[in-house]
């Protein structure tokens with residue numbers, strides 16, 4: 031949120047805020063569904079907890095993380111919404127695919143966000159093992175889908191407040 035700060039090192043004004051008036055789309059990859067399903071649940075339930083209306087949350091499935099940015103592009107081209115959350119999980123394998131997919135989705139998400147001037151949140155786990163991914167999808171390291179929803183709400187408010 032834009033604010034005039036007397037103390038420039040005070041970051042406490044960045045709160046999560048309400049999602050009551052927000053329209054948010056979650057684009058989720060089907061690859062590694064045992065990880066992306068709990069991430070999706072974490073994001074969706076957090077939006078509801080912050081007051082978002084079910085009818086204002088759309089979920090769009092795409093095949094893999096590589097397709098997340100084109101999924102976000104399709105959504106933003108066709109719908110007036112406040113933010114997109116991209117959820118995926120890329121797990122390191124024996125071939126260089128990991129690097130290609132991670133680079134593509136990270137750059138793609140940034141580019142779509144800048145193209146439409148809308149928050150597009152990177153809720154993609156990039157891990158060495160399935161175990162590490164599960165630990166971050168509701169396990170001992172929390173749920174990164176929920177964290178992506180926190181960021182989406184914060185960025186939507188920032189975006190909507192600066193005109």
Ligand code: DLZ
Nearest residue numbers: 059061093094095096118119120121127
């Ligand atoms: C092909 C592929 C591989 C090997 N691994 C993953 C992965 O770990 N996580 C993921 O989300 N997607 C993977 N994919 C699928 C690609 O993202 C993409 O769907 C295909 O390459 C088709 O463009």
